[in-house]
Amino acid sequence: MSARRARSRVRLLTIAGSDSGGGAGIQADLKTFAAFGGYGMSAVTAVTAQNTRTVRALALCKPALVSAQIAAVAEDLGIDAAKTGMLGSAAIVRAVAAAVRRYAIAPLVVDPVMVSKSGVRLLDRRAESVLERELLPLAALVTPNLAEAGVLLGRRIRTEAALERSAIELFQALGVPVLVKGGHLPGRPVDVLASPEGLVRFVGRRQPSRATHGAGCTLSAAITAGLAHRLPLEDAIAVAKGYLEEAMAHAPRLGAGVSPPDHLVRSGRPNF
Numbered sequence: 496m497s498a499r500r501a502r503s504r505v506r507l508l509t510i511a512g513s514d515s516g517g518g519a520g521i522q523a524d525l526k527t528f529a530a531f532g533g534y535g536m537s538a539v540t541a542v543t544a545q546n547t548r549t550v551r552a553l554a555l556c557k558p559a560l561v562s563a564q565i566a567a568v569a570e571d572l573g574i575d576a577a578k579t580g581m582l583g584s585a586a587i588v589r590a591v592a593a594a595v596r597r598y599a600i601a602p603l604v605v606d607p608v609m610v611s612k613s614g615v616r617l618l619d620r621r622a623e624s625v626l627e628r629e630l631l632p633l634a635a636l637v638t639p640n641l642a643e644a645g646v647l648l649g650r651r652i653r654t655e656a657a658l659e660r661s662a663i664e665l666f667q668a669l670g671v672p673v674l675v676k677g678g679h680l681p682g683r684p685v686d687v688l689a690s691p692e693g694l695v696r697f698v699g700r701r702q703p704s705r706a707t708h709g710a711g712c713t714l715s716a717a718i719t720a721g722l723a724h725r726l727p728l729e730d731a732i733a734v735a736k737g738y739l740e741e742a743m744a745h746a747p748r749l750g751a752g753v754s755p756p757d758h759l760v761r762s763g764r765p766n767f
Contacts, residue, residue: 505723506573507533508600509716510565510591511580511608512541512553512617518755519545519709520580524716526758530738531720536572538564540591541583541617547708547750553617555583558590565591569598576723578604578715579630585622592629602635602722606715607643623647631669635722636732638715639665640676655685659696662689672728674718676711688732695729697736706746708753714739 509524517523521537528535540561544552568574577600582588595603607626609618618626627647631637641652644661652661658677665673666689678684684699717738721731742756749755 504532504534505575505720506536507716507719507723508536508538508565508568508574508577509580509719510538510540510561510577510582511712512543512583513539514543514545514709516546516708516750516755518547518749519712523709523712523755523758524578524580527713527716527738528720530759530761531717531724533720533723534572536568536574538568538591540587541581546752547754548752550617553583555587558584558586561587562590562594565594565598565600569594569600574598574600576602576604576719578606578719580606580712580715581608581617582622582626582630583617584619585625588622588625588630592633595630595633602719603633604636604638604715604719604722605631605634606638606711607631607647608711609643609646627669632671634669634671636718636728637665637669637671637673638676638711638718639673640711641679644675653680655680655682658685659687659694662687663694666690674732676714678707678710686732686736688729690728692729697732699736700740706743706748706754706756708750708755710739710743710756713742713756713758 507528512520514520514522525535541555543550645651662675672690674688676686686697688695717735718731721734742760745760746756
């Protein structure tokens, strides 16, 4: 790789928890950034003992340490785009929001990670209102899944029509674009984007693969990379969804539980 090409790499920051199994969180984000030709950087919010079956243990970082990691990156390397994942506590949410404002970090994609696939709580319930009030309004895009959108709205989402209504309501409440992911509904996987431009449905292909561990992290990281490459929001989402489908289709079977996708399926080939 030439020095010129190295200097042109987009600088991408993930603010999230560490997954020791490598399928979600910081590890998934960094591999996805690499697949899109980005230079990945991280601010670790939590350390988990995790595999494809469950989260065995979890320890949150001190908010001051999270702030220091973001400052170290912002003040030296610079940030072209960032995303958040697992934040864990109200104090960490506040620290991240303050750093985003201080360093004018944009575009920012917020994946409001609340509960793991195995049912382990990844965000303190007391932090939900802080997340909604202090961090979500700073985002270029918020990417809740069905369960997370349900928590934010205070009701369960069971149909495609309800999925669309939830996206509209969250956009109106937060004032920023919202992509509600409907992959857990029966039938074709449909994600819905509500933004100032209106409502857009992204219809995907149902994958026979069970390689969905870290799928939400991977999608939001890929969108972040697309935005850093200056793609319009709708295009960044479409490219990210295509990448995730391909990564799931080519995933190796790893572990006895829900295995991860192949994040490097397009390594070095952003395909923009």
